[in-house]
Each structure stands twice: as structure tokens, then as C-alpha cells.
Amino acid sequence: MSFILLLGLTAATLTTIAFIPQVIKTWKTKSADDLSLGMYSIFCTGVLLWLIYGILIGDIPVIAANTVTLILALTILFFKFFYKE
Amino acid sequence: MSFILLLGLTAATLTTIAFIPQVIKTWKTKSADDLSLGMYSIFCTGVLLWLIYGILIGDIPVIAANTVTLILALTILFFKFFYKE
Numbered sequence: 001m002s003f004i005l006l007l008g009l010t011a012a013t014l015t016t017i018a019f020i021p022q023v024i025k026t027w028k029t030k031s032a033d034d035l036s037l038g039m040y041s042i043f044c045t046g047v048l049l050w051l052i053y054g055i056l057i058g059d060i061p062v063i064a065a066n067t068v069t070l071i072l073a074l075t076i077l078f079f080k081f082f083y084k085e
Numbered sequence: 086m087s088f089i090l091l092l093g094l095t096a097a098t099l100t101t102i103a104f105i106p107q108v109i110k111t112w113k114t115k116s117a118d119d120l121s122l123g124m125y126s127i128f129c130t131g132v133l134l135w136l137i138y139g140i141l142i143g144d145i146p147v148i149a150a151n152t153v154t155l156i157l158a159l160t161i162l163f164f165k166f167f168y169k170e
Contacts, residue, residue, distance in 0.1 A: 004142060007138045010131075012135075013131070014128070014130055015131035015132060016131075017127065018123075018124050018128035018131055019124060022120075025121040025123070026121075034114065035107075037106075038107075046099025052092065056092070057089060057093075
């Protein structure tokens with residue numbers, strides 16, 4: 001595997017799994033007041049479009065990364081509504 | 086411009102500008118307790134790798150989107166340290 005491909009895959013993995021600590025933190029603290037509803041609304045919409053884009057161009061890494069990111073970001077968005085102060 | 090290209094550009098724009106409402110919210114409330122330090126640490130590292138990847142493959146959209154995202158995510162990470170309880 002080339003260095004550049006490995007770099008891209010590492011980048012994609014990090015920006016995807018990054019949301020896991022936020023999901024765990026919010027689930028544990030039951031507090032989401034500081035999280036921006038606007039951020040997660042726009043972000044989820046953008047990731048959904050990335051997913052559709054990946055499906056249309058038939059790119060497995062784009063589909064895989066954005067499916068996982070969408071699940072994590074939607075979970076945080078759900079927490080934002082669920083743990084309202 | 087093709088529909089698929091427009092879809093990809095819209096997706097990239099949304100997942101980039103999504104962080105603006107979080108920057109504004111955290112700056113206004115001066116509260117970042119609910120934000121995950123782990124998330125923003127991993128995310129900033131990932132976006133930095135995306136940026137290096139974009140430079141190495143010479144892809145302007147990847148460079149542009151990740152430069153803006155890195156600035157916004159680093160600002161939130163800075164706020165997380167600065168507005169510590």
C-alpha cells in the first residue's frame with residue numbers, strides 16, 4: 001500500500017472515529033447544552049450528502065466512512081434533543 | 086457542472102461550515118464543558134492528515150475544505166482549553 005493511500009485512510013479513520021469520544025461523553029454526562037444544534041444539524045445533512053455522493057460514484061471508502069460518521073453524528077444530534085436542559 | 090460534482094461540493098461545504106455555529110456558540114457562552122476533548126483532538130489530527138493528503142495529491146477542493154475545517158476545529162479545541170471550568 002502506498003504512503004499516500006495509507007495517509008488518506010488514516011485521515012478518514014480519524015475524522016470518523018473522532019465522534020466516538022463525544023458520543024460516550026454525552027451519554028455518560030447526560031449533558032449536551034454546550035453542543036451546537038446548528039453544527040450537528042448542518043453536519044448530519046452534509047454527511048448524508050457525502051453518503052449519497054459516495055453511492056452515486058460507487059466509492060466504498062466514502063460510503064463506509066460516511067455511514068459510520070452519520071450514525072455517530074445522528075446519535076449526538078439525538079442526545080442534543082434528548083438531554084435538553 | 087454535473088449533478089454529482091455539485092452534490093459533492095455541497096456536501097464538502099456543509100461539513101466544513103457546520104463548525105461555524107459551534108465556534109460562535111462556544112465563544113458567546115464561554116462554556117465548553119460538554120465538548121469532548123478527545124473528539125476535537127482526534128478530529129484536528131485527522132483533518133491535518135487530510136490537508137497533508139490533499140497537498141500531496143494536489144487536490145484543491147480537499148486542501149481548501151480541510152484548511153477551513155482545521156482552522157474552525159482548532160478554534161473549538163482552543164476554546165475547550167481556554168474556557169475550562
